[in-house]
Amino acid sequence: MKTLYRRARIRVAGLRMVLIPGVSAPDGLVAAPTDLRAVDPFVAEELLNGRIVLAGRIYELDGVSVFADELPSQAFAESLYSFEWLRHIRAHRTNECCAKARQLVAEWMALHGRKARGLAWEPDIAARRLIALLSHSPVVLNDAESGFYRRFMKTLGFHVRYLGMIARFAPDGETRLRIHIALAIASICMSGKQSWVSRQARRLSREMERQILPDGGHVSRNPRVLLDLLLDLLPLRHSYINLGHTVPSGLVSAIDRIFPALRFFRHQDGDLGLFNGATSTLANELAAVLRYDDTAGLTTRELPDMAYQRLVAGDTTVLIDTGRALSVELSSTAHAGCLSFEMSAGRYRFIVNSGSPENGSVELKELARSTAAHSTVTLADTSSCRFSRSAFLGPIMVQGTREVTVNRTTGPNKNDIVSATHDGYVADFGYLHEREVDMNEAGTRIRGRDIVSVGGKNNKHIPESLLAVARFHVHPLIELSQFNDETVVLTAPDGTRWQFSVPGRALAITDDIFMANVSGPRRSQQIEVAFEVPEVREIRWFLDRKA
Known part of the structure; x- marks a missing residue:
């Protein structure tokens, strides 16, 4: 109802603009x-x-x-x-x-x-x-x-x-924040009263403090939004300074928080992780923004408020989505990718999510939001979140992940371990999905474990059998060659090789679409590991760097 009310108020505003003159030119x-x-x-x-x-x-x-x-x-x-x-x-x-x-x-x-x-x-x-x-x-x-x-x-x-x-x-999230940014820019670019400048600065500060989380993430949970915001906020900050205005305190603190969060999502190749609507990133735009980063802060291991984990060792990086939409309204841009991960090493990304097409059709964008478009486990070819197709409600989440638990530990050999569980499949099937990712100290071996277990209150109607598929989407630049039924070798253009294996399980290489390509969706490949639940409740997989 809140969404419908807001849409009605926006339409009324448009009508008032036509019926009630009063626009004076600056x-x-x-x-x-x-x-x-x-x-x-x-x-x-x-x-x-x-x-x-x-x-x-x-x-x-x-x-x-x-x-x-x-x-x-x-x-x-x-x-x-x-x-x-x-x-x-x-x-x-x-x-x-x-x-x-x-x-x-x-x-x-x-x-x-x-x-x-x-x-x-x-x-x-x-x-x-x-x-x-x-x-x-x-x-x-x-x-x-x-x-x-x-x-x-x-x-x-x-x-x-x-x-x-x-x-x-306006819709909560990036849209509402961009409106306040636009009004703040207008207040200092147009010749007007200082009271207008101050008023817009206060409103922008309040919205920045509300939307930029304590860990520097954005409430949308989309890494690309951080870059897009900085592309507008940095020129705004410079304009305040150059024109002799006081820079809003909320703007300064938000920018300082965003920079470390943006670095958190950078892969070894310099691109950003493809989570929750993120699409391709132009290297020169990212470089243009990072030139202004004077926070000199180290990249953290986690963003607890935005709900992501980062494992780094040697030249290997793993990013894991361990969160859910922060509100129903913000879920209109969320993806059903909980517990998905991406991995990069050297100058290349190896395992990715499909990403969101920047200029794709509505159908392609809907496909990009599905669990199957992410490097995680899908049950019964169903997404862990369901999204409305109602024109009145918009594409909000109407069912799906409500609780995610995360545990991070250090193993006896100083290996970094992240274990997380989500309940996105409990309502439909009565199952929880748990994923554990373990990286050794050298960054040369990643061990993974996916567990499907009974959980929640829907235990009386658990299907006798359903198909689970663990998907590992591979970046288009990586070449795949199947060594045997259980092993695939991933080779980067510079010759860097990683071996992916699933002991005791057959895997398959299938066609895929990488949607976050700069020039549009591009053909790629994925590794699929299928297993029947409850006959098989757990699979183990390994990524090993080869000499």
């Missing part, structure tokens, strides 16, 4: 925050050639406004309406290219700029658009006429008023 702009995101010159060149390239699709500009036409996909539309593509114009900042971008902004303002409804005015897209228009105002306003300048400023004012009205009712 006097002017005093700054434009730096955009730390990567720039692609190809996008700018294609725009000069009359084509828009976004979300893996191409749109030909042939006289009809792109904003009045049918668009290639929803992902394309979201990218287009966010105007984040304006940053690519910096790579080809000629008068001609700036004029092309300004023409598109003018078309959008004429068709959608004063009607706060539809996809273009979804809270997250509107917030991203305001940040983009402010950050790239020098591009848009380059050699602009006075009439366009006035319309542009009025559009900015319209955004500020709309986002201010819906901030309390």
Whole structure:
């Protein structure tokens, strides 16, 4: 009901924006925050050639406004309406290219700029658009006429008023935080009263303290969100300083907490772990952010609030998801990947989760949320969490993991051991899943154990038999070769080899999809170990580095 109420309030806000005038144009702009995101010159060149390239699709500009036409996909539309593509114009900042971008902004303002409804005015897209228009105002306003300048400023004012009205009712998590970031950026970039700057700074501080957990993680439990937030927060902090404003205390402390958490999720190849909606990470964006990391803190072994474990020895890293969605509303972006793990060694990732497609279809994103898309155990081809498909409720979790227990110890040989159990399958089948991961001191051997045991209150209706499958998704760069029924060798491009074995059990190499590829989903492979429960309650597996 809370979700429905919030959606209704956002729609009412859009209606009020149309029926109740009162948007005054700011006097002017005093700054434009730096955009730390990567720039692609190809996008700018294609725009000069009359084509828009976004979300893996191409749109030909042939006289009809792109904003009045049918668009290639929803992902394309979201990218287009966010105007984040304006940053690519910096790579080809000629008068001609700036004029092309300004023409598109003018078309959008004429068709959608004063009607706060539809996809273009979804809270997250509107917030991203305001940040983009402010950050790239020098591009848009380059050699602009006075009439366009006035319309542009009025559009900015319209955004500020709309986002201010819906901030309390926006979806919890990243969207609501981004709205407060956008409003804080607007308050210092537009010439306005100091009271407005202070008010937005206080609101941002409160939201940062609420959403950034004590361990530096984000309430969404998505590692990629940490990077995306820093890409906006760091320029905002610099703008506060450069313009002589007091930096909000909540902003400073949150940034200091986020950096160690972001490093926690870095694999040996520099990419981030693929958990809970994380997708591909551009190396230059991550590098651009980490340049500002002056916390000088060591990477921790666990994030207790975000609920992840990290094992590191030698040049081997293992990341394990030991948590669940922190609320029903936040579960709308959660994945059913509890107890999944990823492993990297040297310069390569070996075992991964499938990740989330950045520009994929709704069906592909739903598949990415399933337990089968994660390196963990699936029972009866069913996910450990069920997600709503109701248009009214949204994709929230309606059934699934409620309790996760975690125990971390050090073995007699100084080996690092993580053991965790989740109850995501108790409601359907009456079974608990326990996983133990043990890494030796040298980082050359990883021992795993998966146990399916009776638990919870649903013990009267336990199936006589059901199929369990332990999946180990392999990164597309890794080559697999089956040594025998129980053993597979994983070979990285540089020749590094790891042997995966399951004593006493047959394993299979099957086709897979790696969804977190920069250029779109890519074919890959996975290792599957199937066993019948309750005939077999436990399997053991090993990853050994080969000379």
